[in-house]
Amino acid sequence: MHEMSIAMSIVDAVADRARQEGCSRVTGVDLVVGRLSGVEAESLRFCFEAAARNTPVEGAELLIEEREPSGTCDACGAHFPVAGYHASCPACGLFRVRIVSGEELAVKSITIE
Numbered sequence: 001m002h003e004m005s006i007a008m009s010i011v012d013a014v015a016d017r018a019r020q021e022g023c024s025r026v027t028g029v030d031l032v033v034g035r036l037s038g039v040e041a042e043s044l045r046f047c048f049e050a051a052a053r054n055t056p057v058e059g060a061e062l063l064i065e066e067r068e069p070s071g072t073c074d075a076c077g078a079h080f081p082v083a084g085y086h087a088s089c090p091a092c093g094l095f096r097v098r099i100v101s102g103e104e105l106a107v108k109s110i111t112i113e
C-alpha cells in the first residue's frame, strides 16, 4: 500500500531524529499533507500506527494538517486556490496554472521526551 511505505519512511525519519537528540520516545508528530499529495490522511493515520509499533514512535499522537492546494497563473500572475490539476485561471481564464502548494508531505515538528 502506498500510504504504508510513506508511513514507514516517516516513522524512520522521526525515530532517527529522536535518536540524534538522545531521546528514547516520541510523543507527538505533526505532519503537513497537501490535498494533491495523493495521500489519504485517514489511511496514513492507520498505517502510521502500524508502522510505529515497536519503535520509539509507538503511541505518538499524530496530527495531520491538511493543506488546500493553490496555484499561480503564469499568464497574469494571479494566485488562487485550486481544486486540482488542470485548473483554469479565475482571473484570465487561461490554462497556465502552476501548482504552488498542496503537493507537500512533510513532518512539521515532533515532540520528544
Ligand SMILES: [Zn+2]
Binding pocket: 073, 074, 075, 076, 077, 078, 089, 090, 091, 092, 093, 094
Ligand atoms: Zn491568469
